[in-house]
Amino acid sequence: CSSCKSTLSSLYDLHCVCFLLTITTQSGRSLFCFCRRTDVVAVTPWLAPIVWEGTFDPVLIDNIYKPMNLTIATTVFAVGKYVRFLQDFLETAEKHFMVGFNVRYCVFTDRPHDVPSVNLNQGRHLSVIQVPGSNRWQEISARRMEIIQTTIEHQIRREADYIFCLDVDSKFHAHWGAESLGRLVAVIHPGYYEQTRDRFPYERRPASTAYIPMDEGDYYYGGAMIGGFVEDVYTLTKVCRNKFEEDAGNSLEAAWQEESHLNRYLLYNKPSKVLSPEYLWQDFKAKTKEVKVIRFSGVIKNYAEVRPNV
Numbered sequence: 059c060s061s062c063k064s065t066l067s068s069l070y071d072l073h074c075v076c077f078l079l080t081i082t083t084q085s086g087r088s089l090f091c092f093c094r095r096t097d098v099v100a101v102t103p104w105l106a107p108i109v110w111e112g113t114f115d116p117v118l119i120d121n122i123y124k125p126m127n128l129t130i131a132t133t134v135f136a137v138g139k140y141v142r143f144l145q146d147f148l149e150t151a152e153k154h155f156m157v158g159f160n161v162r163y164c165v166f167t168d169r170p171h172d173v174p175s176v177n178l179n180q181g182r183h184l185s186v187i188q189v190p191g192s193n194r195w196q197e198i199s200a201r202r203m204e205i206i207q208t209t210i211e212h213q214i215r216r217e218a219d220y221i222f223c224l225d226v227d228s229k230f231h232a233h234w235g236a237e238s239l240g241r242l243v244a245v246i247h248p249g250y251y252e253q254t255r256d257r258f259p260y261e262r263r264p265a266s267t268a269y270i271p272m273d274e275g276d277y278y279y280g281g282a283m284i285g286g287f288v289e290d291v292y293t294l295t296k297v298c299r300n301k302f303e304e305d306a307g308n309s310l311e312a313a314w315q316e317e318s319h320l321n322r323y324l325l326y327n328k329p330s331k332v333l334s335p336e337y338l339w340q341d342f343k344a345k346t347k348e349v350k351v352i353r354f355s356g357v358i359k360n361y362a363e364v365r366p367n368v
């Protein structure tokens with residue numbers, strides 16, 4: 059391999075470290091191909107890609123998507139003290155997130171005057187949408203589904219092709235680009251990618267509409283990222299919102315609020331692309347050997363200090 063200098067025999071053993079093989083044949087021709095990752099599974103049982111570093115060529119992917127002149131809506135909630143996370147979130151997004159694409163950030167907050175002014179690159183815009191505060195973090199987190207649903211109806215549907223809905227208490231650390239685009243995109247939660255499904259914290263009470271039986275479930279998906287075509291995410295948020303409200307009518311709140319409803323939805327509506335935990339890490343968690351690049355990671359926060367309730 060002319061990039062990482064692996065020899066042919068070691069390539070057969072799949073020890074090429076750069077994953078992108080450049081082999082020069084005896085006649086001097088260069089051949090390019092991808093060396094599959096052998097340490098991680100890069101496809102789901104329903105044949106959706108699981109995006110890991112080394113399974114895609116970012117240059118090739120940009121060449122496909124950039125000419126489409128796509129617009130990516132990006133929703134982020136900063137309610138109450140969570141406004142303090144916005145600056146780092148936005149500044150790091152400008153460096154790493156969908157660089158070269160049109161991005162429309164929708165910032166939802168009850169403190170519009172505290173939204174920092176961050177220099178945005180060309181083609182990128184930010185709108186601030188006022189939402190009510192709450193004295194329960196569970197409600198703030200869960201109401202995201204309803205607010206995203208109504209904002210898609212009123213605005214995003216007209217403005218964007220794709221949408222990503224992200225947690226604000228996070229920073230981007232490396233490239234997050236068009237390899238993440240798909241019809242319906244979810245991310246494997248970093249805390250559970252090495253666990254068997256009986257350990258997943260799905261909602262286990264049959265009375266809840268988020269219920270998943272012990273012998274079902276593919277992955278445990280993180281609630282901090284959902285994405286895809288605007289219409290597919292619209293349906294997801296609408297269904298999750300309705301089920302959340304149905305549960306509330308029966309005095310039930312799922313184990314992990316909207317994350318539980320999201321997991322239930324994705325069990326029966328499989329994502330067309332799954333992002334590896336590179337796309338949702340947590341700063342308190344030591345990097346594991348499968349994770350070659352941390353792209354987006356939740357910062358360490360003092361829950362008692364930032365949330366309205368504990």
Ligand SMILES: CC(=O)N[C@H]1[C@@H](OP(=O)(O)OP(=O)(O)OC[C@H]2O[C@@H](n3ccc(=O)[nH]c3=O)[C@H](O)[C@@H]2O)O[C@H](CO)[C@H](O)[C@@H]1O
Pocket residue numbers: 134135136137138139140195198199224225226227247279280281282283314315316317338356364365366
């Ligand atoms: C890694 C991951 O998948 N995290 C999920 C997890 O984490 P977290 O512990 O990361 O939840 P969190 O406190 O970050 O709350 C989720 C999001 O709601 C917003 N927020 C929350 C509280 C508040 O006072 N103000 C405010 O704006 C904010 O955008 C925040 O990023 O569980 C939550 C709810 O059960 C969500 O499913 C999160 O997405």
Ligand SMILES: [Mn+2]
Pocket residue numbers: 225226227282356
């Ligand atoms: Mn979070």
